[in-house]
Every structure is written in C-alpha cells, then in structure tokens.
Amino acid sequence: MQLPVYVLRNGALVLPAQASISVFTPAIYGAYGVYESMQVVNGVVFAQAQHLQRLARSAEILGLRLPGDQALFSRWIADVVTANAVVDATLRLFVVGEDAGGEASVFIWPQPPQVFPQRYYTEGVAVITFLGERYLPQAKSLNALVTFLARRQAEVQAAHEALLHHAGCLTEGSNSNLFAVVDGVVYTPPAAQVLAGVTRDLLIAWAGRHGLQIHEAPLALADLPRWEECFITSTSRHIMPVTTVDGRPVGDGRVGPVTQRLAAIFEAEFRACIAAGQRK
Numbered sequence: 001m002q003l004p005v006y007v008l009r010n011g012a013l014v015l016p017a018q019a020s021i022s023v024f025t026p027a028i029y030g031a032y033g034v035y036e037s038m039q040v041v042n043g044v045v046f047a048q049a050q051h052l053q054r055l056a057r058s059a060e061i062l063g064l065r066l067p068g069d070q071a072l073f074s075r076w077i078a079d080v081v082t083a084n085a086v087v088d089a090t091l092r093l094f095v096v097g098e099d100a101g102g103e104a105s106v107f108i109w110p111q112p113p114q115v116f117p118q119r120y121y122t123e124g125v126a127v128i129t130f131l132g133e134r135y136l137p138q139a140k141s142l143n144a145l146v147t148f149l150a151r152r153q154a155e156v157q158a159a160h161e162a163l164l165h166h167a168g169c170l171t172e173g174s175n176s177n178l179f180a181v182v183d184g185v186v187y188t189p190p191a192a193q194v195l196a197g198v199t200r201d202l203l204i205a206w207a208g209r210h211g212l213q214i215h216e217a218p219l220a221l222a223d224l225p226r227w228e229e230c231f232i233t234s235t236s237r238h239i240m241p242v243t244t245v246d247g248r249p250v251g252d253g254r255v256g257p258v259t260q261r262l263a264a265i266f267e268a269e270f271r272a273c274i275a276a277g278q279r280k
C-alpha cells in the first residue's frame with residue numbers, strides 16, 4: 001500500500017507510523033467500528049455529505065458514539081486533503097469504537113485512486129455468486145469477514161466481484177450494489193437488505209429525474225436466466241456492467257442499452273458535481 005504523507009487522527013495530523021490502534025480495542029475482537037471510502041477528483045470530495053450521513057447511520061446502528069458532528073468531520077477531511085495536497089484519491093475514513101464510555105478514534109487518509117481498465121466498462125465483467133450475508137447489512141461496519149471471503153473466492157475464480165446470496169435471493173456484491181434488468185424494468189434489492197450505497201442512491205435519484213424508474217425488489221437466484229442486463233455500482237466503479245455470472249452470460253452477454261443509458265446519466269451528473277465543487 002502506498003502510504004500517505006499524513007494521516008488525520010482525531011483532528012491531529014500524524015505520520016502513518018503513528019496511525020495505530022491498541023490490540024486491546026474492541027475493533028480487534030468485535031469488529032466494532034464503521035468506515036467510509038470517498039472518491040476525490042480534482043481535490044473535490046464527491047458526495048461528502050451523503051457519505052458522512054451514512055457514517056452517522058452506521059454508527060447509530062452499532063450504538064457507536066462518533067466524536068464529532070458532520071461539520072467537524074468535514075473540517076477534518078478538508079485538513080487531510082490540504083495536508084496531503086490531494087488531487088485524485090480514495091479517501092478512507094475509519095472510526096474505531098471503544099468500550100463503553102471510551103472515545104472512538106477517527107483516522108482519515110488518502111490512498112491512490114482505484115482505477116479499472118476501460119474494457120471492464122465496454123465489455124462488462126465476470127462475477128460469481130457466493131452464499132453469505134453481511135451482519136447488520138445497512139451498516140458499513142468493520143465486520144467484513146463474509147465479504148473478504150467472497151472477494152477471495154472471486155479472485156480464485158478470476159472473477160471481478162462476488163454477489164452474496166442467501167434464502168434464495170441475491171442481495172449485494174462484496175463491495176458493490178447490484179442491479180438487474182428484467183423485461184426492460186430495472187430492479188435492485190430493497191435498502192432494508194443491503195448497504196444503501198451512495199452510488200446506488202444517487203443513481204436511483206438521478207435516473208428518476210431523467211424519467212427512468214429503478215424499482216426496489218428482491219432478486220431471486222432462480223430468476224438469473226431471465227436477466228437481460230446486470231450491473232454493479234460503487235464509489236470507485238460508478239456503474240460497472242456485468243456480462244457473466246458464474247460463467248453464464250447475462251442476456252446476450254454484451255453490455256446492454258439500459259446499463260449504457262444509466263451509466264451516461266450517472267457520469268454526466270458526476271462531472272457536474274465535481275465542476276460545481278471546484279467553483280466553490
């Protein structure tokens with residue numbers, strides 16, 4: 001991992017070597033913590049408010065008291081972006097919880113941005129299915145063993161991502177949200193069953209504004225052969241087409257028109273947000 005110059009720890013800029021936690025923290029034995037990954041483009045943090053709202057929601061679900069409000073976290077983000085002279089990056093924000101009464105520790109630092117080959121977008125990617133579910137799926141918590149194992153299995157099978165399923169339904173990717181087009185209608189699993197991805201929620205809102213409805217409904221594994229198109233979304237990927245699942249083509253095995261249209265809508269709105277952020 002390429003280390004940043006500075007990590008921000010509870011408001012103070014420290015060197016990476018000082019960004020450490022005790023082995024006795026409940027994050028070690030209970031995965032007690034929450035985190036966010038944000039995309040920074042031209043020094044603008046995309047959808048920062050949405051990420052901080054989700055952080056607060058994740059913390060609430062775990063009963064973890066954050067050591068500051070959204071305004072304070074925004075100041076800390078600005079400090080770490082400036083101190084590292086960040087242009088394009090993935091900004092990582094971890095809140096490591098403490099035992100009852102103890103103050104949580106917040107670490108924020110930039111990493112090199114994750115960039116995927118262009119052919120992933122033009123040809124689509126291969127994914128696998130993986131039996132498992134995340135604990136407290138609406139929280140972005142440090143309890144990530146199931147998604148770690150799912151991703152490792154995907155790597156073994158030379159697939160880009162693993163889609164979790166349980167009780168006969170596909171829910172989400174190991175670090176992405178899932179969408180399928182069936183009979184021309186776009187579906188994504190209900191927010192109650194998955195992490196409400198910032199990309200997912202923005203796509204639903206922006207598509208709606210362009211007259212394209214995305215419906216929340218369970219996606220049965222048994223319906224996979226009926227899927228005409230499939231794509232996954234996440235902060236680093238945006239809209240990534242999926243053209244094979246478990247080695248079988250989705251629809252005709254090519255990136256479909258609905259996925260292309262949604263990706264075009266997302267990219268246009270994304271660019272507008274970054275441009276607006278730069279004018280501030």
Ligand SMILES: Cc1ncc(COP(=O)(O)O)c(C=O)c1O
Binds near residue numbers: 173176198
């Ligand atoms: C389980 C899970 N679902 C969905 C997502 C996508 O969320 P976002 O669009 O906010 O990056 C992530 C991101 O890491 C994730 O871990």
